[in-house]
Amino acid sequence: MTSSAEPLAAPAASLSTWPKFAIAFALLGLADALFYDQPAGLSFAIFAAALVAASLLVNHASIDRPRMMLATFTLVVGLLPAIEDFTLLSVASVVLATLSAIALSTNPNARGLRLPLTAARQLLLIGPLRLIPDAIATIRAHDFTRLLLTWSIPLALGLVFVLLFAAANPVIEQWLDQLRPQSAVTNLNFGRPIFWFLMLSLIWPFIHLRWPQRTTTPSLPISLPIDALTEQATSVVAPILGPQTVVRSLLLFNLLFAIQTVLDGVYLWGHVVLPNGMTYATYAHRGAYPLIVTALLAAGFVIIAVRSQHEDEPRLIRPLVYLWVAQNLMLVVSSIQRVHIYVQTYLLTYWRIAAVIWMALVAVGLILIVIRIALDRPTAWLVRMNLMTLAAALYGCALVNFAGVIADYNVSHSREAGRSGATIDMQYLASLGPPALPALQRAMLLSHEPTLSGIYDRLREQQANDMANWRSWTFRGWRLQRYLDTHPFSHTPS
Incomplete structure (x- = not known):
């Protein structure tokens, strides 16, 4: 600070x-x-x-x-x-x-x-x-409150994970609905506790005044190395995450994640019949993004918890950490499977591709955390490796024709093609631009939608204009033009 x-x-x-x-x-x-x-x-x-x-x-x-x-x-x-x-x-x-x-x-x-x-x-x-x-330091000064503290962190974070699992998994949500009275749910107001916490945070420094002492020593530079900043953050959280608190947290978290992992294994991978009124698409869509948030929170806890342990680290911590990271990896794989099931039902979009890429980056980040712990690497190494992975992913994405991939997938897996997907969204297909032209040709053969002819003519004109001006020439556009020239397609204009 x-x-x-x-x-x-x-x-x-x-x-x-x-x-x-x-x-x-x-x-x-x-x-x-x-x-x-x-x-x-x-x-x-x-x-x-x-x-x-x-x-x-x-x-x-x-x-x-x-x-x-x-x-x-x-x-x-x-x-x-x-x-x-x-x-x-x-x-x-x-x-x-x-x-x-x-x-x-x-x-x-x-x-x-x-x-x-x-x-x-x-x-x-x-x-x-x-x-x-300050609250932690005050609580730790007494034996009874110190005992409460060692359980408060695991229980508080455990409650956060339970709420995220409930948001992600309708089965867990049904279980919680059966455990709590409906009146308590309807009367629950999340805004007021947040207001209390923010106000107490603002009030406390006025009550517990601490002014900096005047000194002639030069001030600390604004920019600090990553590891120095991490050490400062660790000095704040170290009193909170003692060895007993970390062990109890990991035991509780592994148990909670095991329940979610088993449910995913039963319903997502085993295709067991879901409860009444619930479809696999709903089950998949509910969990994709909350589970990624859960994995990110878990990764942050692992970095802080393992960082705060040194020679006095209990032997049980690292096996529990490895087990929990493995469960988080399974959580990410399940999230990717959820998006896959949802795409099979409602076809592909840019955001759904981005979600899968993001989930893959989270999985790589979790693996890098394990490598960092096992090899005892500094935090700066973890940051560099994640930035390199992100840069490689972004560079690879820049070389992929996502518009063409989306258009081809949506037409090939649409209801018009005899598959189980949704009907072709003509407006979305048109928004993909000229790269959708090859898929649009096949869509016109499968569907007699009158608007397709107008969309096709408009995209062909846009493609011709792009290729006519050398300033807008691209290698991808040239490849598309070559495909259109070698695969002539005629239709009756609308």
Whole structure:
């Protein structure tokens, strides 16, 4: 969060951390009453005044008495525009006055232009990120809460994975619907907890003040090596992901993923009859994208969890990590199979091709994570290998005629061709441009749709214009023109 050149001053020991959290939650209750689902106006000025008062009350030991009068005057002047009217300018005035009043009162090193800038950085940019580490440090100081912490991370992340699996798998969704009362589902409001968390993150740095100490050492460069940035991030999460927490998380996650893997094996690969009212296309489409999000979250957890372990790493962690990555790879393969089933039913599009390519990149990324762990490579190596893989994939995609592939697949697997796919989407076929002309010729032989003739003539004219001007000449276009010249096709114009 901060460089070694600018250490944070320890907060004044006027109150312990637990009372500070109590006051922060009291302010959170005030914020909920003033702001949540309510129009803003005078409430903004009231909350700003309460926030400053609570901050000075908690941190009274560090107050600079001579500057208190100026701080009070600054706050009053800054609140007046918000009392007059609630506009963007009045909001900016209140924020600036609040930051300046607290900095004037409690930070003797901040003067002149440095005062609001330092306050904005510490209280609005860096400060909100300290809520979770400070809460973890407070909880870990007590035996009982430390025990709760080792289970809270696995259970919280496990709940996230369960919700993603429910979004991806209608079978799991049905199971959850049977476990929870319908009233609880209908009354569940996800917006309010998010509001509480964001507001508490904003309130906490004002209550638990920590100002940077003045130093003559040069500041840290803006750009840091990847591994240095990773070490900084690891120093924040290491207290959270202790060895016991990681082991319990991996045990729980492997169990949850095993349930999803078994269900995919039964329904997706084994083609067992689905529950009533559910088709294989629905089952496939529901899970393609949420499962990729799940795999990405799992990959991030693996990088952080294994990174935070060193000589004291329990022997059980790495086998559990390898097992979980293997299940994630199976999850990605299942996602590709889901897209394949969906394409068989509803034909091909650019986005469905992009989804498969993205899933393949995720699979390669998971394999690279295993290689990194096994060979003990640095994070910079993992980033470089993923960037090289991405660059190779993008370069390969630049050489593929996706429009021609999509058009050929959709015509060959359409209902008009006697296959189980959907009927040909003529408008989408036309949007693919001249590369769709060979497939369009076959579509005209299969279907007597009158609009096809007009689409064909328009695309032939576009192709001729592209080839007539040397500036728009391409090798792909030349190959298409050669095909059209060697495979003449006549039709009755519409």
